[in-house]
Amino acid sequence: MEKDIFLVGQGLTRFGEHWDRSLLNLMDEATEAALKNSGLNALDVDLVIVANMLGERTNNQAHLGALASALLPHHPPALRIESACGSGAMALHTAAAYLESKRAETVLVIGVEKMTDVSVDEVSAALMGAADSELDAPSGLTFPGIFGLITQRYMHEYGLTREQLSLVSAVHHRQGKENPFAQFRFDVSPEKVTASPMVADPLRLLDCSPVSDGAAVCILSTTHRSELRLAASQIASDSVSITERASITSFSATRDAMQRALKEAEIDREEIRALETHDCFSMAAIINMEDLGFAEPGEGISVYERIHAGDYPTFVNKSGGLKSCGHPVAATGIKQMIDIAKQLGASKEQYGLAHNFGGACASCGIHILENLDASS
């Protein structure tokens, strides 16, 4: 990192179905919570970055940077970033660049999505904007369909069973049960996952993160300090269409961003003791474990088998992940950072990592947070 950047404030709405709330109202609640948490004055914020993917289609609202700027009395400069479901990490990364450039000293980074105002068909169509409208969408694919294909191929290559796959959502629900901000706070047994309705063979309903509303806010600063320092911020790209990839059972953008992030933080993978990863579908979590280097290719499920058995040293999606917390798409990357901060605060461990991606990982952002109060 070119400069020391600190996470000085965090705020969340509960994720869920907020029928009576607007995009602005959700941003307002999370912003107020983050400002309160930071102890800063609103006037300390000199840039606002909003991550949002679906506003134009689900809320008839673009221009969310300017809209959010009005939450602060002095209307600071503001912009919106979009990189599909990876918008949150992309906004954090852009905030880091602004801070390092010295164009800003304290940035309010808001992730927000309001997905439940339209029909499931409409939100599914809108989410397909994250895929390639010329190469993927005309075939009738949806995102569950894309990840269904990926799962089929993965099972073919590595012999993963339906019963093994069901462990992923079971672990996420068990861990999310205690999270007051999670959308679904109840246990789901592996058997229940396997028996849930088919969505896109072999993916079933309980393999899929839900449609959600919610907002998450991080305040990053170079002039104000906290015990949480950004140790790395990296992004990477891959082809948007899965038809243009050599393999669909491994995501190169995750591998690229991870390699650069570890180098930037100057740490080894084994030093990461809290990890939030992008489990938009259960299959993604398994692939992520491999691409992040926590398992060999084909063995990602072993991480979840060990967590399920109570024998894994790193927190993985301790928040409940996208499956239990909900997935208001552009808010997710910001929420992951907040969860990592909470986990490092509770565990007194030194390093945590947030891994967020867009589409079938055509864009990926990885952030490593260092707890300067770590006991180690």
Next chain:
Amino acid sequence: MEKDIFLVGQGLTRFGEHWDRSLLNLMDEATEAALKNSGLNALDVDLVIVANMLGERTNNQAHLGALASALLPHHPPALRIESACGSGAMALHTAAAYLESKRAETVLVIGVEKMTDVSVDEVSAALMGAADSELDAPSGLTFPGIFGLITQRYMHEYGLTREQLSLVSAVHHRQGKENPFAQFRFDVSPEKVTASPMVADPLRLLDCSPVSDGAAVCILSTTHRSELRLAASQIASDSVSITERASITSFSATRDAMQRALKEAEIDREEIRALETHDCFSMAAIINMEDLGFAEPGEGISVYERIHAGDYPTFVNKSGGLKSCGHPVAATGIKQMIDIAKQLGASKEQYGLAHNFGGACASCGIHILENLDASS
């Protein structure tokens, strides 16, 4: 500026109605032109920033950063910026921040919009995403409606006549006639503007910039050099809804960004000899002249009266502006920068300024370009 940033490449498609082209295809043409113009290898680009407003609604395509990254063989990191019709300037500003942060050395900044694939009703509704969906849209306002109200109020306050207003589009059409990239390359007399069909009283059809397709690309670099140096890059925000403003006949975001830009460039306003300003409607151009400080409040039309009479020392919208060039919304801010570069190259003057805004100037970006080969 924290570092010296150079404009090292420029590429444009003609703006117009490209029925047979896709977003990707337009980006490809402008990117190829810019790379050729720069003399750089595609591999020199280490970040791609795409400005786009309407892709989700008019093309079912989000995730344009990742999509554009595939235009280059090495899939560099990429993101998309949106700030309504000011997306282009916001993307250039963000590119400057990335360059100053040293996270990138050469950034491909693409502005693209494909607006003609949907009905006029649909594109009008989509453009209203730039306004406030809770405070403005429910009243049935469209953007011509918003600028119609602004024009009514301006005429009431300052006595501007319909005949005076018609000079603005006449000047823009006369100047755009010679621009090979302009959508409308023909003269329009002031009388024809006044006689054109009513859109939103008192604004008539020929007061309004058109619906357009097109792409524009600038390559900015700190490691590669040219004779064109970025002297200032500033952005500002204002309330999105016009209902929350003390005045609707002056735009504070323009005034704020202009003040900071002149300070950053360390020049006086009078040193600007080429100016591209955001004339989404003829009325906007007049207000802009005042907010940029080239005329006193109420006297902005005097600039156009003097240009019409052949007696004004600064090029103003020599390209033809949004009215004659067309306004593929997120491409406009990038195109303005290219036009300023061309004008400084031809005139050998030292400073040019591009002024781009979103909505009714709820977000504004101003860039000042310095020609290091200036004869002065």
